[in-house]
Every structure is written in structure tokens, then in C-alpha cells.
Amino acid sequence: MARKTHTTPEAAQNAILDAAEKIVVEVGPAGLRLSAVARSAGMAHPNIIHHFGSREGLLAALADRVGARATERITNAITAALDAKEDDRVAAMTHIFDSAYQGDEGKVAVWMHLSGAESSLKENMARIVEASHRLRQSIDGEVKLSNTNRLVMLVTLALVGEVVSGGAIKEALGFGREEAKRAHFRQWLAELLLNLSDEELDTSLDLDTLNSL
Amino acid sequence: MARKTHTTPEAAQNAILDAAEKIVVEVGPAGLRLSAVARSAGMAHPNIIHHFGSREGLLAALADRVGARATERITNAITAALDAKEDDRVAAMTHIFDSAYQGDEGKVAVWMHLSGAESSLKENMARIVEASHRLRQSIDGEVKLSNTNRLVMLVTLALVGEVVSGGAIKEALGFGREEAKRAHFRQWLAELLLNLSDEELDTSLDLDTLNSL
DNA sequence: GCTGTAGTTTACAGAATTGTAAACAGTAAA
């Protein structure tokens, strides 16, 4: 292999992470091979170990980067929705859902999580809930935080499901694999959730009591 | 290894599949090792290859069995809900959601699917939609099939998400990992969906037109 | 320029995994 000029550690690590991310999208973290990453990044595989200590170290670093990026994209979309006019709310909400996918990072995030890398999931979700609650309050006035939690949960789980299903479930249900139809479901969900009042979200269950157990 | 008395092929295959299922719950299909399956099933690993042809063959057989069992449990729960009195509908609906989990088969099904085994997903989903539509019609009278599709999709994706997240997302959102609190979310979702009329499920989007593209 | 630090590569070790081949041993049927 042609000897490469030295770069900064950051540049090398980013190149490795980029290559690893591409591979994880295709085969999942369990299928990630250092040799494949090295080939894609144009270097010899021991160099990866030099930079990340081990295969595990690489996966942990990837989980961190992917989680942070996805969280930032999502919270940005939520913040942007704060400024949307009433007519554009469905589009803004849809954009929030869409933002969970861009660049396959959502898929990688789920993959990583499924393989045990929780990294800073708790902090990331807290940021998303906070932003979502501000958005709900800007639309409906005073609303319950417990209902925001429920909605974020529902949407998060559904988005995770969509990422995982990779379109197969939608196809099986007649929604089609094409991105247009898949996006359609997200838009429908956005409109449905926007039409739900805070009162409708309160069921007979008392979540706050349960949480204080 | 102590030589074993001969059994029927079915018994041996079931023992292997049982062992494989346990392992996949823990480490996913990618982490399944023939030696581990063999140890758990109490036999030598070449015997697995004798029965299933290859590691891939074993995974395909497991995907089939798990998908069939999960579909049967879910459709049974839906059918049972048809007979529920009005007061018991939330409980019946919750039971439908719960039934996707029993015996870890839901988790295994998602794992398998994520690893590319689609087996007979389409047929299974068709059965679930059919049963769900009957249930909706018995409750609300004439309802649109397209809305049943949407609801089944939403619930399926959310359940897939819950299976995948393994409680971590819920914990991050303050719902807790304990089964009681996790079940609570499913009950909330059941009540929410039961309160939605068919009209509320129709948004400005015309799905039927889109599907005829 | 020289020197030290660190990014990079080659070569290799050690372990683990899937799959094969052949022998072995129950079981059922002739």
C-alpha cells in the first residue's frame, strides 16, 4: 500500500468514522470489519487500532458522533418549527420527522443502539423533549409535560421502527418502498398529531402518579 | 461428548431452533455461533449443519418459525378483542400490543428482519391487517381500509421501536424500564387509538390516490 | 540539519468460526 503523508489525528479519525458509518449502514455494527473500514478509508487496518484503541473503541466513537449529529439535526428542526406560520405547521412537523433520517444517521444510530451502545441517549432525548415541549406550548399554550413525553415517545418509537423496518413493513402494508410514499406516512402522522389536543392525550391513566412510585 | 440416542428429525430441529432463539434474543442473529447453539442444545455443532444445511439455513428456518408464531399470537389477540365488551376494549387492545412480546418472539422477529430475513412478512402483515379491519368495523361500523392500514402501520412501527429500544428510550424519557411502566405506555396508546374516530384519521392527504400511482 | 514524536505500514501471531469427511451407533425393516 502506498505510504501516505501524515495528517492530523482528527482528519484521520474523521476519515475512519466516515468509512465506518457507511459500512454500518449496510451491514450493521456486528458486521463491521476493520479490514473493510481500512480499505474504504484508504489505509491499513492497524492504523484504525492506533487511533481508536480497538474495534470496540471505534464503534463507541461512532455511536457518540452519530447520536450527537442526529440530536442536533432534530432539535434544529424543532426549533425551526417554532417560527412556522400556522399554515406551514404540518410541513414543519413533517420536516422534524424527516430530519431523523438524513444521511442515514438515524439508521446508524438505531443500529448502534441495538448493539448495546447507549452512549448519551438520555441526554439526547432530554434535549429533544425540551425542544418539543417549547414547540407544543407555542402552538397550544399551556400543555402538560407528561403528554409531551408521551408524544415524543410515540414518535421516537415509530421512527425507530421505520428505520429498522427499512421500508419492508410499509411495503407489506401497501405503502410502498419509494421514498415519496414513505414520506407520506410521516406527513400523515404529523397532521394527525397536530390535530390532537392536550386533553385528548390525557387518558384515564395517571402517569404522574405512576412516575412518583 | 456422550453419544445421544437418535431422535426424530423434528425433535432435533426443534431443540436446535429453541436454542438458537434464546441466543438470538441475547446477541442478535449476527452474533449467533453454531458452537453456542450446539452447546445449548446439547449436541455437536456439525449436527446443526446436518439438519439445516448451513448457518444461513438455520437462521432462515428460525425467521420462519418466529414470524409465524408471532403472527398467530397477534391475530389471536385481535380476534379475541372482537368479543370484548365495550368496557373491556382498552384492556383487549392493550392485550393485542402485549401479545407482540410474549416469549421474546417479537424481539427475535425484529432482529431477524433487521438482518435481512424478510421471510413471509408480507403475508403475515396481510393477516394482521385483515383481522384489525374486522375489529375496527365491529367497533365503529363502516371504516376505511386505508385508515386501518395507517393505524396498523403506526402501531407496528411503534412496537418495533419498543422492541428495538429495549426500554432504553423509555427510560431516557422517564417512563422507566420496569415492565409495569412500559406496559403503561401500551395501555395509553390503546386508549388513545380507541378514542380516534375514522374521520380524525383522514387528513388532507389522499392516500388512495397516491397508491394508484 | 538533527532529533524526537507520532502517523503509517508490513508481517505475523493467536483465536475463533463455518463447513467437510469419515467413522460410529441407534433404529427399523427385511
Add this chain to the structure above:
DNA sequence: TTTACTGTTTACAATTCTGTAAACTACAGC
């Protein structure tokens, strides 16, 4: 009882993968 079939095991081959060791080299600072 003998024979044939097949479930089962042992031993092994071939590959693949992670991680180590040591050498090589680019670049920065003295």
C-alpha cells in the same frame, strides 16, 4: 439377525478476524 438408513460425533481443513510488534517516514521544534 442382518442390513440399510440416518442421526450423531470426532477430527480436521480453510478462512477470517482482531490485535501486536517492529520498522519506516513525515513533520515540528530545537
